[in-house]
Amino acid sequence: MTQESSDDVEAAVASAFATEWGQVVATLIRVTGDWDLAEDSAADAFATALERWRRDGIPRNPGAWLTTTARNRATDRIRREATGNAKLRQAALLARDGDEPAEPDEVQDDRLRLIFTCCHPALPFEGRVALTLRTLTGLTTAEIARAFLVPEPTMYQRLTRAKKKIREAAIPYRVPPAYLLPGRLSAVLAVLYLLFNEGYAATAGANLIRQNLSAEAIRLGRLLVELLPEPEARGLLALMLLHDARRATRVGADGELVTLDRQDRSRWDQATIAEGLRLLPLAPGAYQLQAAIAACHAVAESVEKTNWPRIVALYDDLLVHTPSPVVRLNRAVAVAMADGPAAGLALVDGLAASGVLAGYHLLPATRADLLRRMGNSERAAEAYREAFALAATDAERAYLKARLDEL
Amino acid sequence: MKYALVIWHGEEHAESPQEIDAWPEHKAWMDDLVARGIFQGGARLRAMTTTKVQVRGGETLVSDGPYAETKDLIGGFLMVECAHLDEAIEVAAGHPFAAFGTVEVRPVWE
Numbered sequence A: 001m002t003q004e005s006s007d008d009v010e011a012a013v014a015s016a017f018a019t020e021w022g023q024v025v026a027t028l029i030r031v032t033g034d035w036d037l038a039e040d041s042a043a044d045a046f047a048t049a050l051e052r053w054r055r056d057g058i059p060r061n062p063g064a065w066l067t068t069t070a071r072n073r074a075t076d077r078i079r080r081e082a083t084g085n086a087k088l089r090q091a092a093l094l095a096r097d098g099d100e101p102a103e104p105d106e107v108q109d110d111r112l113r114l115i116f117t118c119c120h121p122a123l124p125f126e127g128r129v130a131l132t133l134r135t136l137t138g139l140t141t142a143e144i145a146r147a148f149l150v151p152e153p154t155m156y157q158r159l160t161r162a163k164k165k166i167r168e169a170a171i172p173y174r175v176p177p178a179y180l181l182p183g184r185l186s187a188v189l190a191v192l193y194l195l196f197n198e199g200y201a202a203t204a205g206a207n208l209i210r211q212n213l214s215a216e217a218i219r220l221g222r223l224l225v226e227l228l229p230e231p232e233a234r235g236l237l238a239l240m241l242l243h244d245a246r247r248a249t250r251v252g253a254d255g256e257l258v259t260l261d262r263q264d265r266s267r268w269d270q271a272t273i274a275e276g277l278r279l280l281p282l283a284p285g286a287y288q289l290q291a292a293i294a295a296c297h298a299v300a301e302s303v304e305k306t307n308w309p310r311i312v313a314l315y316d317d318l319l320v321h322t323p324s325p326v327v328r329l330n331r332a333v334a335v336a337m338a339d340g341p342a343a344g345l346a347l348v349d350g351l352a353a354s355g356v357l358a359g360y361h362l363l364p365a366t367r368a369d370l371l372r373r374m375g376n377s378e379r380a381a382e383a384y385r386e387a388f389a390l391a392a393t394d395a396e397r398a399y400l401k402a403r404l405d406e407l
Numbered sequence B: 001m002k003y004a005l006v007i008w009h010g011e012e013h014a015e016s017p018q019e020i021d022a023w024p025e026h027k028a029w030m031d032d033l034v035a036r037g038i039f040q041g042g043a044r045l046r047a048m049t050t051t052k053v054q055v056r057g058g059e060t061l062v063s064d065g066p067y068a069e070t071k072d073l074i075g076g077f078l079m080v081e082c083a084h085l086d087e088a089i090e091v092a093a094g095h096p097f098a099a100f101g102t103v104e105v106r107p108v109w110e
Helices: A006-032 A035-056 A062-080 A084-096 A104-118 A125-137 A141-147 A152-168 A178-201 A213-227 A231-244 A270-278 A286-299 A308-321 A325-339 A341-354 A362-373 A377-390 A394-406 B017-022 B024-035 B085-094
Strands: B002-010 B039-044 B051-056 B059-064 B072-081 B102-107
Touching (some): A035 A062, A104 A178, A125 A141, A125 A152, A213 A231, A270 A286, A308 A325, A325 A362, A362 A377
Antiparallel strands (some): B002 B072, B002 B102, B039 B072
């Protein structure tokens, strides 16, 4: 056996961790039925890899090596326990143990089982998010706590409670049957979209783990599309990619927000945009329509050359799926670009009069922008000040202050 | 896996168990549960005449209630034997009261 250099082995284990952690945990959960045991055994297997691969060389199939090692570790751990329950699990484990690998389809489906179980609607939403990160991406409890800005014991409790609910309420470890799939898939997509948005909203000042949530969401989105290429799953992945392509241009040198019309389009990531565009167009669905809107922006040379009438039409379709006032506000902005600020302002004033968006700072901020474009500086300033009072973050206030100063 | 299904409904539902049994959708639902070996028993409860009993320091304290703060009342319960939570959810969603009240799915501690 060749002696591997420490650097090579560390790189190989790190790479295997990124690609195989979820697979190892997913398989171990199926084989043992015990989520904590699966996580602990997977962690053991990766620690063992560091030592063994140095001595014996990096295996040809690291994933299979890690799964087998984790299984052996699980068997050892169960043998050390002495309760009746543990013996039953041991019997189940050993019945499937040995050298013969599981069917490739079964292994393939393990990660999908894990995704759907982590995102089961009977779990609290925060628990779904945490469990998805812990079991599928391998982030530690401490890292997840940092990413969501909560104390580590709080995150630990969230994870423990979610696993306890899965165990005690007997949430099945399976891909839901076809008649349940649409509802369950939308629960999965909601978790991925939240992860993406948490990371996307995190600015340069935020910790790296928080910023990386977007990358984790895209990674999980790619995995989901690979395993289950449903139109809305592809739509969400496209949406995330098309937004992520603009990430570098969204924040200025001093950490200030840069809106779409002021972003340097030459710095948009064309490879990511191309990947997003390849996933479209598909059947209409809320994520696919939002992705189609993002695609209109991604391919436009400038704000002026953007296909605003098409964006308005896409918002009309989106309102059928998501009849929310925020979507109506965004549609009003697109109408203002397609038909002039007065047409947009009429819609925004209608929304303001209905009172459904009372307290939402983007409503007066949008009114202010339209009034400014119409040359009505006085009323624009009034609306900017109203938005300033409602804004929740320093970045938003700094942005509004700058617009006010420009008047 | 055993689950208790706890049925909550508003005060306006004062139907007797005989009346509920006569509902075609309730009968179809129950016949299916019995045929599949899922139904393990249960009862319609008189929701508005509950008595609370506590023993404190050797003394038996008796009072009217408890009733929830909301307008909903516990109107009955069922015991069901299901393969897993998804099956229990499907059974709960089929209870006619799920369409206007709430059905809680509570795992039995065995």
